[in-house]
Amino acid sequence: EQDKAKYQAYTRRADLLEVAQSYFKDCLVDSGNKEAYQILEYLLARGYQVDDIVSMELGAYVDRRGLQQQLEKLGYSQDEIRSSGLLSKGFGEDYTLTMLWRDPAGRPIGIVARSILPDDEAKARGVHKYSYSTGLQKDQGLIGLTTARGSSQIVLVEGILDALYLSSKGLKTVGVGGTSISSAQIKALQDNGTKEILLSLDMDEPGQSATER
Numbered sequence: 057e058q059d060k061a062k063y064q065a066y067t068r069r070a071d072l073l074e075v076a077q078s079y080f081k082d083c084l085v086d087s088g089n090k091e092a093y094q095i096l097e098y099l100l101a102r103g104y105q106v107d108d109i110v111s112m113e114l115g116a117y118v119d120r121r122g123l124q125q126q127l128e129k130l131g132y133s134q135d136e137i138r139s140s141g142l143l144s145k146g147f148g149e150d151y152t153l154t155m156l157w158r159d160p161a162g163r164p165i166g167i168v169a170r171s172i173l174p175d176d177e178a179k180a181r182g183v184h185k186y187s188y189s190t191g192l193q194k195d196q197g198l199i200g201l202t203t204a205r206g207s208s209q210i211v212l213v214e215g216i217l218d219a220l221y222l223s224s225k226g227l228k229t230v231g232v233g234g235t236s237i238s239s240a241q242i243k244a245l246q247d248n249g250t251k252e253i254l255l256s257l258d259m260d261e262p263g264q265s266a267t268e269r
Contacts, residue, residue, distance in 0.1 A: 066163075072132050072140050073156060073164035079126050080115025080154045091118035095153050098172040104221070111224035112217070115154040117147055117169060141166055141189025151187045155216055157194055157233075160244035162202040166192025168216055168233070186216070186233070195238035199231035201248065208251045212237070214258050214266075235266035 083092045095116045099109055117123070120143070127137050137143065144167075151169030159165045167189040171178055178185070188194060200219040204210050207228035213219050219231025232241065235257065245253065257263035 068136070069140055070163040070165070072127065072136060073142075073167060075127065075130060075132075076123060076140070076142055077113065077115050077154060077156045077164070077167070079123055080117055081110075081113060083118055083122075084109070084114060084116035089116070089118055091152065092116040095172055098153075108221060108224055112220040113156065114220070117152050117154050117167075120148040123148075139191070141191050144169075144187065144190045146183070146187055147189070150181070150183045155199070155220065157188070157192055157197050157199065158202060159197045160201060160247065165197055166194070168192075168194075168199075170217075194233050196240050198241050198244060199233065201230050201244060204228040204230055204248070204250075206249055208249055209254065210245065210248075210250050210252070211254045211256050213256050214263060235262050 083089060084096060086092050095118070096109070099114070100106075104112075123142065124137060128134075147167070147169050150173070151171050153170040153172055155168045155170075156164045157166045157168050169187050169189070171183050171185060171187075173181070173183055177183075199216050200223040203223040209228065211222065211227060211229040213222070213229060213231050214233070214235060216231050216233050219229050222229035230245075255267050257267050
């Protein structure tokens with residue numbers, strides 16, 4: 057009974073996160089929202105096309121109250137919303153571009169949010185590039201694994217946006233969101249049937265050191 061209760065809580069939280077990201081995706085393409093439009097402009101300036109942005113399932117966290125109202129309308133309690141990590145510090149303020157982090161089965165386990173602030177402003181304010189929702193154990197999942205299901209050969213990259221973009225183009229790619237890979241992530245690839253990993257980490261010093269390691 058305890059295992060059943062834990063599983064039900066896990067899947068309900070996953071459903072809540074899926075709903076939240078769906079709301080964020082709708083916000084991103086809402087031309088009437090000034091903050092969301094700034095995120096869209098940022099992505100277009102980086103070279104992404106609108107079709108890419110939709111395929112990558114990116115979202116805009118620009119309306120915290122609207123998100124809460126949407127989740128409450130669907131029957132989620134305030135406790136569930138708080139424990140989901142969606143109200144993590146800086147989310148919807150400093151960190152507004154959102155992506156889902158999923159477990160090996162494809163169920164959401166957290167939200168990854170990115171700042172779109174210019175580098176100099178972000179540094180002055182002490183804002184990192186990425187922030188992860190409270191409670192997210194990113195070493196328990198891989199970005200892009202659901203679209204690489206069953207592939208014997210997989211490209212492994214650092215960047216989350218890189219992995220989502222390449223996956224949207226049909227390349228079997230996963231992202232670790234850093235320069236290390238956990239035993240749980242390796243097992244997920246083994247369970248996936250992966251036989252060969254092509255390392256394509258960044259060309260900077262940390263990326264090259266991680267490749268050798």
